[in-house]
Amino acid sequence: MNNMSLEEPAVQFDQVSLSYGLDQDVLTQVSLELHARSFTLLTGPSGAGKTTLLKLAYLALLPSSGQISLFGINTNRLNRVGLAKLRRRVGVVFQEFRLLDHLTAYENAALPLRVMGEPERQYKDDVIELLRWVGLGDRLHARPETLSGGEKQRVAIARAIVGKPDLLIADEPTGNVDPEMGDRLLRLFQELNKRLGTTVLIATHDQHMVENAGAEVLRLADGHVMHQVSNSPSFTIS
Amino acid sequence: MSSSSLLPQEDARDAALFFVVCALCFLGALAALSARAAYSAANDWTNDVTGQITIRIEGTPQHLEKALELTRGFPEIASARALEKSDAEELLSPWLGKNGVPEGLPLPKIIAAEAQPNAKNMGEKLQSAFQQNRITATVDDHVVWSEDVRRATDSARLVALVAVALLAATAIAVIAFATHAALLARKEIVNVLHLCGAKDSFIAGLFERRFLGLGLQAGTVGAVLALCAAAFLLYMAKQSDGQVWLLPQLSLSMVDGLILGLTPIIAGLSAMLAARITVIRSLAELV
Numbered sequence: 474m475n476n477m478s479l480e481e482p483a484v485q486f487d488q489v490s491l492s493y494g495l496d497q498d499v500l501t502q503v504s505l506e507l508h509a510r511s512f513t514l515l516t517g518p519s520g521a522g523k524t525t526l527l528k529l530a531y532l533a534l535l536p537s538s539g540q541i542s543l544f545g546i547n548t549n550r551l552n553r554v555g556l557a558k559l560r561r562r563v564g565v566v567f568q569e570f571r572l573l574d575h576l577t578a579y580e581n582a583a584l585p586l587r588v589m590g591e592p593e594r595q596y597k598d599d600v601i602e603l604l605r606w607v608g609l610g611d612r613l614h615a616r617p618e619t620l621s622g623g624e625k626q627r628v629a630i631a632r633a634i635v636g637k638p639d640l641l642i643a644d645e646p647t648g649n650v651d652p653e654m655g656d657r658l659l660r661l662f663q664e665l666n667k668r669l670g671t672t673v674l675i676a677t678h679d680q681h682m683v684e685n686a687g688a689e690v691l692r693l694a695d696g697h698v699m700h701q702v703s704n705s706p707s708f709t710i711s
Numbered sequence: 712m713s714s715s716s717l718l719p720q721e722d723a724r725d726a727a728l729f730f731v732v733c734a735l736c737f738l739g740a741l742a743a744l745s746a747r748a749a750y751s752a753a754n755d756w757t758n759d760v761t762g763q764i765t766i767r768i769e770g771t772p773q774h775l776e777k778a779l780e781l782t783r784g785f786p787e788i789a790s791a792r793a794l795e796k797s798d799a800e801e802l803l804s805p806w807l808g809k810n811g812v813p814e815g816l817p818l819p820k821i822i823a824a825e826a827q828p829n830a831k832n833m834g835e836k837l838q839s840a841f842q843q844n845r846i847t848a849t850v851d852d853h854v855v856w857s858e859d860v861r862r863a864t865d866s867a868r869l870v871a872l873v874a875v876a877l878l879a880a881t882a883i884a885v886i887a888f889a890t891h892a893a894l895l896a897r898k899e900i901v902n903v904l905h906l907c908g909a910k911d912s913f914i915a916g917l918f919e920r921r922f923l924g925l926g927l928q929a930g931t932v933g934a935v936l937a938l939c940a941a942a943f944l945l946y947m948a949k950q951s952d953g954q955v956w957l958l959p960q961l962s963l964s965m966v967d968g969l970i971l972g973l974t975p976i977i978a979g980l981s982a983m984l985a986a987r988i989t990v991i992r993s994l995a996e997l998v
Contacts, residue, residue: 533906535998554910556998561908571903575719587717588909632907 481545483672489539517693564638622649736933746871787830926982930975
């Protein structure tokens with residue numbers, strides 16, 4: 474699915490603000506660019522607006538003002554069908570997993586492919602292999618209610634990457650797993666980034682991840698002040 | 712490894728909705744059958760009285776013969792005959808019993824005539840003809856009574872049709888509310904599918920298929936129950952020699968079969984359409 478050019482930023486925020494109703498802005502005039510194939514960590518204190526920024530990036534919210542482009546496509550100009558097609562290029566690991574309770578781990582992981590209309594025979598082996606890789610080979614038929622927090626997290630990650638997205642967005646993906654699994658997942662994200670060229674944006678509090686990822690780090694505070702912690706060229710902010 | 716439906720299996724809400732739709736379909740089908748029976752009965756009643764003319768002659772049997780001849784002379788008159796004593800005895804039997812009319816009791820001289828369906832003002836024409844021939848007669852073409860019957864039957868038809876329309880509208884409204892409730896209960900599923908890149912039509916399709924199936928099943932059960940109820944009423948009517956008092960008599964004709972056959976289809980399509988509109992509107996609230 475990786476058909477974006479290196480020149481186009483994978484994610485571009487231009488003077489983006491967001492407020493809910495008449496409340497104060499959650500994000501104020503944020504501008505940033507994540508280059509294609511970059512690996513970026515988003516940090517900041519709780520309430521800084523990390524999750525909101527991610528929601529804007531994976532098109533769950535529209536900005537109150539400003540413009541968001543994904544892979545060079547201005548999302549303001551897209552109709553609902555266009556937005557749906559664009560979402561298929563984005564894999565998301567939600568903070569609260571958001572697995573469907575009536576589906577098995579296998580069915581949850583395969584959900585994006587099913588939504589895209591792919592026949593099961595084409596993806597079945599890949600999904601099983603992916604679940605084995607995240608350590609859930611013996612939990613294929615388990616429903617979320619019987620899975621531990623860490624197992625749910627891994628199913629959610631499998632669901633996010635099963636479609637080989639151009640952009641992977643994860644909100645605290647290692648929050649519910651032990652350090653060993655956290656390292657393993659981090660390596661998975663890095664592998665996706667290097668081998669498939671997937672642009673990765675991860676919001677995390679995990680200092681261990683920040684120190685060991687070797688990634689660019691974007692710090693968000695108070696919803697409108699962003700600091701570039703590293704000098705890497707993978708993103709620019711203003 | 713077969714995949715489950717993307718919507719959870721039925722829950723208690725669906726069972727309650729099934730019952731409600733089933734009951735509405737039963738009532739709707741029964742109302743439609745009654746409306747058809749009322750419509751049919753109204754036509755029969757109206758046809759029965761339209762064109763019937765009763766002429767009472769005052770005078771000798773010769774006057775009666777002359778009046779009969781004059782009446783038959785009109786091309787608009789399909790048939791005319793003088794009522795015999797036996798006819799009078801049959802008509803009066805509820806009051807006089809089986810012993811017949813007592814000797815010496817004066818019986819009116821009556822002509823029963825039937826006009827062609829397109830005949831106009833036959834009462835006036837006959838009365839005028841009798842006057843010209845010096846025959847004293849009272850002509851009753853039942854215009855006033857038939858108009859009353861027509862008004863009553865038209866009202867019965869209207870009430871039946873309104874009842875059917877009201878029940879159909881209620882069923883659709885209930886289905887729409889239920890769909891909305893089902894959607895709210897499964898909002899998380901809708902959101903996740905939405906964020907996985909599902910198009911609105913894909914998500915709406917899931918709900919459409921679910922509610923089409925529910926409507927078809929509930930409609931079928933409702934129609935079968937209505938069929939049973941109609942058959943029972945028909946049986947009861949036959950048991951009482953076809954006397955159903957003032958109620959329109961139900962039948963099970965081809966048209967009734969069509970009504971019962973269409974009930975589940977209409978219920979299914981209404982449910983599907985209501986689901987589609989509700990889901991598309993709800994999705995429009997998402998980005």
